[in-house]
Amino acid sequence: MSTRLQKLKGTKAYGYLMLAALLVFFYAVFKILTPGNFGSPANLYSYLQSSIIYSVGGCGLYFIVVMGLFDFAVGANIVFSSIVGVILSQHFGYIGFIVGCLGCGTLIGLLIGTLYNQLNVPSMIVTVGLMLILECIAVIVAGGVKQTLAPELRFFSGAPGNIILAGAAFVLMYFILNYTKIGTYCNAIGSNEFTAKNMGINVKKYKLIGFMLLHFFVGIMAILTVSYGTTMTALTGMSTMSRNFQPLMGTFFGVAFRKYGIPISAIVIGEFIISIIFNGFVALGAPTTIQNVVTGAALLAIVALTARGGRGSVVK
Numbered sequence: 178m179s180t181r182l183q184k185l186k187g188t189k190a191y192g193y194l195m196l197a198a199l200l201v202f203f204y205a206v207f208k209i210l211t212p213g214n215f216g217s218p219a220n221l222y223s224y225l226q227s228s229i230i231y232s233v234g235g236c237g238l239y240f241i242v243v244m245g246l247f248d249f250a251v252g253a254n255i256v257f258s259s260i261v262g263v264i265l266s267q268h269f270g271y272i273g274f275i276v277g278c279l280g281c282g283t284l285i286g287l288l289i290g291t292l293y294n295q296l297n298v299p300s301m302i303v304t305v306g307l308m309l310i311l312e313c314i315a316v317i318v319a320g321g322v323k324q325t326l327a328p329e330l331r332f333f334s335g336a337p338g339n340i341i342l343a344g345a346a347f348v349l350m351y352f353i354l355n356y357t358k359i360g361t362y363c364n365a366i367g368s369n370e371f372t373a374k375n376m377g378i379n380v381k382k383y384k385l386i387g388f389m390l391l392h393f394f395v396g397i398m399a400i401l402t403v404s405y406g407t408t409m410t411a412l413t414g415m416s417t418m419s420r421n422f423q424p425l426m427g428t429f430f431g432v433a434f435r436k437y438g439i440p441i442s443a444i445v446i447g448e449f450i451i452s453i454i455f456n457g458f459v460a461l462g463a464p465t466t467i468q469n470v471v472t473g474a475a476l477l478a479i480v481a482l483t484a485r486g487g488r489g490s491v492v493k
Contacts, residue, residue, distance in 0.1 A: 192437025196446045203450055207457030215460035228452035229343040230401045235427030235444040236350045237394025240387040242428050244367040249304040251395055252420025253311035258282040258399035259409040260315050263324040274330055282396025283389055290388030294381045315411035323410045326403055333404035346397050347441055359386055426451050
Protein backbone atom coordinates (compact mmCIF):
# COMPACT_ATOMS: atom_id res chain seq x y z
CA MET A 178 0.00 0.00 0.00
CA SER A 179 2.81 2.42 0.91
CA THR A 180 4.49 1.73 -2.44
CA ARG A 181 1.31 2.61 -4.27
CA LEU A 182 1.02 5.84 -2.32
CA GLN A 183 4.62 6.71 -3.13
CA LYS A 184 3.87 6.29 -6.82
CA LEU A 185 0.75 8.44 -6.50
CA LYS A 186 2.56 11.35 -4.83
CA GLY A 187 2.75 14.40 -7.02
CA THR A 188 -0.05 13.19 -9.30
CA LYS A 189 -3.55 14.56 -9.80
CA ALA A 190 -4.96 11.39 -8.26
CA TYR A 191 -2.99 12.03 -5.05
CA GLY A 192 -4.25 15.61 -4.89
CA TYR A 193 -7.85 14.49 -5.31
CA LEU A 194 -7.28 11.78 -2.69
CA MET A 195 -6.10 14.40 -0.17
CA LEU A 196 -9.08 16.65 -0.88
CA ALA A 197 -11.48 13.72 -0.60
CA ALA A 198 -9.91 12.69 2.70
CA LEU A 199 -10.32 16.20 4.12
CA LEU A 200 -13.93 16.34 2.93
CA VAL A 201 -14.84 12.96 4.43
CA PHE A 202 -13.01 13.72 7.68
CA PHE A 203 -14.80 16.99 8.42
CA TYR A 204 -18.16 15.63 7.32
CA ALA A 205 -17.74 12.58 9.57
CA VAL A 206 -16.69 14.67 12.59
CA PHE A 207 -19.75 16.92 12.49
CA LYS A 208 -22.10 14.10 11.51
CA ILE A 209 -21.02 12.17 14.59
CA LEU A 210 -21.27 15.20 16.87
CA THR A 211 -24.69 16.35 15.64
CA PRO A 212 -26.32 13.63 13.53
CA GLY A 213 -29.84 15.05 13.70
CA ASN A 214 -29.37 18.45 12.07
CA PHE A 215 -26.24 18.19 9.96
CA GLY A 216 -25.21 16.51 6.75
CA SER A 217 -28.49 15.35 5.25
CA PRO A 218 -28.71 15.40 1.42
CA ALA A 219 -30.79 18.57 1.64
CA ASN A 220 -28.22 20.14 3.97
CA LEU A 221 -25.33 19.22 1.70
CA TYR A 222 -27.15 20.70 -1.27
CA SER A 223 -27.61 23.93 0.69
CA TYR A 224 -23.92 23.99 1.61
CA LEU A 225 -23.03 23.53 -2.05
CA GLN A 226 -25.33 26.37 -3.14
CA SER A 227 -23.47 28.85 -0.95
CA SER A 228 -19.98 27.45 -1.50
CA ILE A 229 -20.05 27.77 -5.30
CA ILE A 230 -20.52 31.55 -4.92
CA TYR A 231 -17.28 31.76 -2.94
CA SER A 232 -15.61 29.36 -5.38
CA VAL A 233 -16.11 31.86 -8.21
CA GLY A 234 -14.47 34.58 -6.13
CA GLY A 235 -11.69 32.18 -5.20
CA CYS A 236 -11.01 31.50 -8.88
CA GLY A 237 -10.70 35.22 -9.53
CA LEU A 238 -8.37 35.77 -6.58
CA TYR A 239 -6.12 32.97 -7.84
CA PHE A 240 -4.87 35.16 -10.70
CA ILE A 241 -3.30 37.69 -8.32
CA VAL A 242 -2.52 35.54 -5.28
CA VAL A 243 -0.41 33.24 -7.45
CA MET A 244 1.67 36.35 -8.32
CA GLY A 245 2.08 37.22 -4.64
CA LEU A 246 -0.51 40.02 -4.62
CA PHE A 247 -3.58 40.60 -2.47
CA ASP A 248 -6.80 42.58 -2.74
CA PHE A 249 -8.82 43.92 0.19
CA ALA A 250 -11.34 45.59 -2.14
CA VAL A 251 -13.03 42.35 -3.26
CA GLY A 252 -15.86 42.59 -0.74
CA ALA A 253 -16.44 46.29 -1.45
CA ASN A 254 -16.62 45.57 -5.17
CA ILE A 255 -19.09 42.73 -4.63
CA VAL A 256 -21.39 45.17 -2.84
CA PHE A 257 -20.84 48.03 -5.29
CA SER A 258 -21.21 45.89 -8.44
CA SER A 259 -24.33 44.22 -7.00
CA ILE A 260 -25.93 47.59 -6.33
CA VAL A 261 -25.07 48.91 -9.80
CA GLY A 262 -26.39 45.71 -11.38
CA VAL A 263 -29.67 45.84 -9.44
CA ILE A 264 -30.23 49.51 -10.28
CA LEU A 265 -29.58 48.91 -13.99
CA SER A 266 -31.82 45.83 -13.91
CA GLN A 267 -34.74 48.07 -12.98
CA HIS A 268 -34.39 49.78 -16.36
CA PHE A 269 -32.88 47.14 -18.65
CA GLY A 270 -33.81 43.78 -17.11
CA TYR A 271 -31.34 40.91 -17.27
CA ILE A 272 -29.05 42.76 -19.69
CA GLY A 273 -28.68 45.67 -17.28
CA PHE A 274 -28.18 43.31 -14.35
CA ILE A 275 -25.46 41.20 -15.97
CA VAL A 276 -23.67 44.02 -17.80
CA GLY A 277 -23.87 46.22 -14.70
CA CYS A 278 -22.26 43.63 -12.42
CA LEU A 279 -19.62 42.43 -14.89
CA GLY A 280 -18.83 45.85 -16.32
CA CYS A 281 -18.59 47.57 -12.95
CA GLY A 282 -16.50 44.75 -11.51
CA THR A 283 -14.03 44.74 -14.41
CA LEU A 284 -13.65 48.55 -14.43
CA ILE A 285 -12.84 48.51 -10.73
CA GLY A 286 -10.20 45.87 -11.46
CA LEU A 287 -8.73 48.11 -14.18
CA LEU A 288 -8.61 51.01 -11.72
CA ILE A 289 -6.94 48.93 -8.99
CA GLY A 290 -4.37 47.45 -11.36
CA THR A 291 -3.54 50.86 -12.84
CA LEU A 292 -3.12 52.49 -9.43
CA TYR A 293 -1.00 49.59 -8.19
CA ASN A 294 1.34 49.88 -11.18
CA GLN A 295 1.54 53.67 -11.11
CA LEU A 296 1.91 54.21 -7.37
CA ASN A 297 4.43 51.40 -6.80
CA VAL A 298 3.10 50.68 -3.32
CA PRO A 299 2.01 47.30 -1.87
CA SER A 300 -1.29 45.98 -3.18
CA MET A 301 -2.68 45.87 0.36
CA ILE A 302 -2.33 49.64 0.74
CA VAL A 303 -3.90 50.38 -2.64
CA THR A 304 -6.84 48.04 -2.11
CA VAL A 305 -7.56 49.10 1.49
CA GLY A 306 -7.81 52.70 0.30
CA LEU A 307 -10.07 51.76 -2.58
CA MET A 308 -12.18 49.57 -0.31
CA LEU A 309 -13.02 52.60 1.83
CA ILE A 310 -13.73 54.74 -1.25
CA LEU A 311 -15.94 52.08 -2.88
CA GLU A 312 -17.94 51.64 0.32
CA CYS A 313 -18.73 55.36 0.37
CA ILE A 314 -19.56 55.46 -3.36
CA ALA A 315 -21.85 52.44 -2.95
CA VAL A 316 -23.79 54.24 -0.21
CA ILE A 317 -24.19 57.30 -2.44
CA VAL A 318 -25.25 55.26 -5.49
CA ALA A 319 -27.73 53.23 -3.45
CA GLY A 320 -29.12 56.40 -1.89
CA GLY A 321 -28.98 54.81 1.53
CA VAL A 322 -31.68 52.34 0.46
CA LYS A 323 -31.50 48.55 0.42
CA GLN A 324 -31.47 47.42 -3.20
CA THR A 325 -33.74 44.45 -3.99
CA LEU A 326 -33.53 42.33 -7.12
CA ALA A 327 -36.92 41.89 -8.80
CA PRO A 328 -38.42 38.37 -8.43
CA GLU A 329 -38.56 37.88 -12.21
CA LEU A 330 -34.76 38.43 -12.42
CA ARG A 331 -33.67 35.71 -9.98
CA PHE A 332 -32.74 32.94 -12.39
CA PHE A 333 -29.27 32.74 -10.81
CA SER A 334 -30.61 32.42 -7.25
CA GLY A 335 -30.53 28.62 -7.38
CA ALA A 336 -30.14 25.59 -9.61
CA PRO A 337 -29.83 25.37 -12.52
CA GLY A 338 -29.02 29.08 -13.02
CA ASN A 339 -26.26 29.40 -10.42
CA ILE A 340 -24.70 26.08 -11.46
CA ILE A 341 -24.62 27.14 -15.11
CA LEU A 342 -23.06 30.54 -14.36
CA ALA A 343 -20.53 29.20 -11.88
CA GLY A 344 -19.68 26.33 -14.23
CA ALA A 345 -19.06 28.83 -17.03
CA ALA A 346 -16.71 30.74 -14.71
CA PHE A 347 -14.77 27.56 -13.89
CA VAL A 348 -14.48 26.65 -17.58
CA LEU A 349 -13.25 30.16 -18.37
CA MET A 350 -10.60 29.94 -15.66
CA TYR A 351 -9.50 26.51 -16.92
CA PHE A 352 -9.15 27.88 -20.45
CA ILE A 353 -7.16 30.94 -19.32
CA LEU A 354 -4.81 28.91 -17.12
CA ASN A 355 -4.15 26.16 -19.63
CA TYR A 356 -4.48 27.70 -23.09
CA THR A 357 -3.37 31.34 -22.83
CA LYS A 358 -0.19 33.24 -22.04
CA ILE A 359 -1.94 34.82 -19.08
CA GLY A 360 -1.96 31.62 -17.04
CA THR A 361 1.64 30.80 -17.95
CA TYR A 362 2.95 34.29 -17.23
CA CYS A 363 1.03 34.69 -13.96
CA ASN A 364 2.65 31.51 -12.66
CA ALA A 365 6.06 32.61 -13.95
CA ILE A 366 5.79 36.01 -12.23
CA GLY A 367 4.74 34.36 -8.99
CA SER A 368 7.60 31.86 -9.12
CA ASN A 369 10.30 34.49 -9.74
CA GLU A 370 9.42 38.01 -10.84
CA PHE A 371 13.04 38.96 -11.57
CA THR A 372 13.51 35.96 -13.86
CA ALA A 373 10.18 36.67 -15.53
CA LYS A 374 11.34 40.21 -16.36
CA ASN A 375 14.59 38.88 -17.78
CA MET A 376 12.55 36.52 -19.98
CA GLY A 377 10.89 39.56 -21.53
CA ILE A 378 7.53 39.26 -19.73
CA ASN A 379 5.82 42.61 -19.20
CA VAL A 380 5.20 42.12 -15.48
CA LYS A 381 3.15 45.29 -14.98
CA LYS A 382 0.89 44.40 -17.90
CA TYR A 383 0.10 40.95 -16.54
CA LYS A 384 -0.46 42.22 -13.02
CA LEU A 385 -2.98 44.67 -14.47
CA ILE A 386 -4.63 41.81 -16.38
CA GLY A 387 -4.63 39.76 -13.17
CA PHE A 388 -6.56 42.45 -11.30
CA MET A 389 -9.01 42.86 -14.18
CA LEU A 390 -9.63 39.11 -14.33
CA LEU A 391 -10.07 38.98 -10.56
CA HIS A 392 -12.74 41.66 -10.61
CA PHE A 393 -14.45 40.22 -13.68
CA PHE A 394 -14.93 37.09 -11.58
CA VAL A 395 -16.00 39.35 -8.69
CA GLY A 396 -18.68 40.67 -11.06
CA ILE A 397 -19.88 37.09 -11.59
CA MET A 398 -19.80 36.58 -7.84
CA ALA A 399 -21.89 39.75 -7.42
CA ILE A 400 -24.54 38.32 -9.76
CA LEU A 401 -24.66 35.10 -7.75
CA THR A 402 -24.53 36.87 -4.37
CA VAL A 403 -27.38 39.32 -4.89
CA SER A 404 -29.44 36.66 -6.70
CA TYR A 405 -29.00 34.24 -3.80
CA GLY A 406 -29.69 36.84 -1.10
CA THR A 407 -32.11 38.91 -3.26
CA THR A 408 -30.99 42.18 -1.59
CA MET A 409 -27.82 44.20 -1.10
CA THR A 410 -27.18 46.96 1.43
CA ALA A 411 -24.27 49.40 1.19
CA LEU A 412 -22.35 49.84 4.45
CA THR A 413 -19.29 51.84 5.46
CA GLY A 414 -16.60 51.47 8.11
CA MET A 415 -14.77 48.56 6.41
CA SER A 416 -17.89 46.42 6.85
CA THR A 417 -17.20 44.70 3.52
CA MET A 418 -13.91 43.29 4.82
CA SER A 419 -15.53 40.05 5.98
CA ARG A 420 -16.53 39.24 2.39
CA ASN A 421 -12.86 38.92 1.44
CA PHE A 422 -11.83 35.95 3.49
CA GLN A 423 -13.98 32.99 2.50
CA PRO A 424 -13.13 33.31 -1.22
CA LEU A 425 -9.50 33.78 -0.19
CA MET A 426 -9.45 30.50 1.71
CA GLY A 427 -10.57 28.69 -1.42
CA THR A 428 -7.81 30.45 -3.34
CA PHE A 429 -5.23 29.20 -0.88
CA PHE A 430 -6.50 25.68 -1.47
CA GLY A 431 -5.97 26.25 -5.19
CA VAL A 432 -2.43 27.60 -4.71
CA ALA A 433 -1.52 24.78 -2.33
CA PHE A 434 -2.79 22.10 -4.72
CA ARG A 435 -1.53 23.60 -7.99
CA LYS A 436 1.54 21.36 -7.72
CA TYR A 437 -0.88 18.49 -8.40
CA GLY A 438 -2.31 20.34 -11.42
CA ILE A 439 -5.81 20.75 -9.93
CA PRO A 440 -6.09 24.38 -8.73
CA ILE A 441 -9.69 24.87 -9.89
CA SER A 442 -10.92 21.60 -8.40
CA ALA A 443 -9.08 22.41 -5.18
CA ILE A 444 -10.79 25.81 -4.97
CA VAL A 445 -14.26 24.33 -5.52
CA ILE A 446 -13.79 21.37 -3.16
CA GLY A 447 -11.93 23.54 -0.65
CA GLU A 448 -14.81 26.00 -0.47
CA PHE A 449 -17.22 23.10 0.04
CA ILE A 450 -15.06 21.83 2.90
CA ILE A 451 -15.04 25.30 4.47
CA SER A 452 -18.83 25.49 4.11
CA ILE A 453 -19.17 22.12 5.84
CA ILE A 454 -17.00 23.33 8.73
CA PHE A 455 -18.95 26.56 9.18
CA ASN A 456 -22.32 24.85 8.97
CA GLY A 457 -21.10 22.11 11.28
CA PHE A 458 -20.45 24.67 14.00
CA VAL A 459 -23.84 26.25 13.34
CA ALA A 460 -25.44 22.82 13.78
CA LEU A 461 -23.59 22.47 17.07
CA GLY A 462 -25.03 25.79 18.20
CA ALA A 463 -21.61 27.40 18.45
CA PRO A 464 -21.60 31.22 18.63
CA THR A 465 -20.39 33.30 15.70
CA THR A 466 -17.22 34.12 17.63
CA ILE A 467 -16.24 30.46 17.36
CA GLN A 468 -16.81 30.60 13.62
CA ASN A 469 -14.49 33.60 13.44
CA VAL A 470 -11.86 31.69 15.38
CA VAL A 471 -12.21 28.79 12.95
CA THR A 472 -11.92 31.18 10.01
CA GLY A 473 -8.69 32.61 11.38
CA ALA A 474 -7.28 29.20 12.23
CA ALA A 475 -8.19 27.84 8.80
CA LEU A 476 -6.54 30.82 7.10
CA LEU A 477 -3.34 30.29 9.11
CA ALA A 478 -3.29 26.56 8.39
CA ILE A 479 -3.90 27.00 4.67
CA VAL A 480 -1.36 29.83 4.39
CA ALA A 481 1.23 27.64 6.15
CA LEU A 482 0.48 24.83 3.70
CA THR A 483 0.68 27.24 0.77
CA ALA A 484 3.92 28.85 1.94
CA ARG A 485 5.64 25.47 1.84
CA GLY A 486 4.56 25.06 -1.78
CA GLY A 487 7.18 27.50 -3.06
CA ARG A 488 7.47 31.13 -3.97
CA GLY A 489 4.71 33.42 -5.02
CA SER A 490 2.98 33.49 -1.65
CA VAL A 491 4.57 36.70 -0.46
CA VAL A 492 2.11 39.56 -0.53
CA LYS A 493 3.32 42.66 -2.41
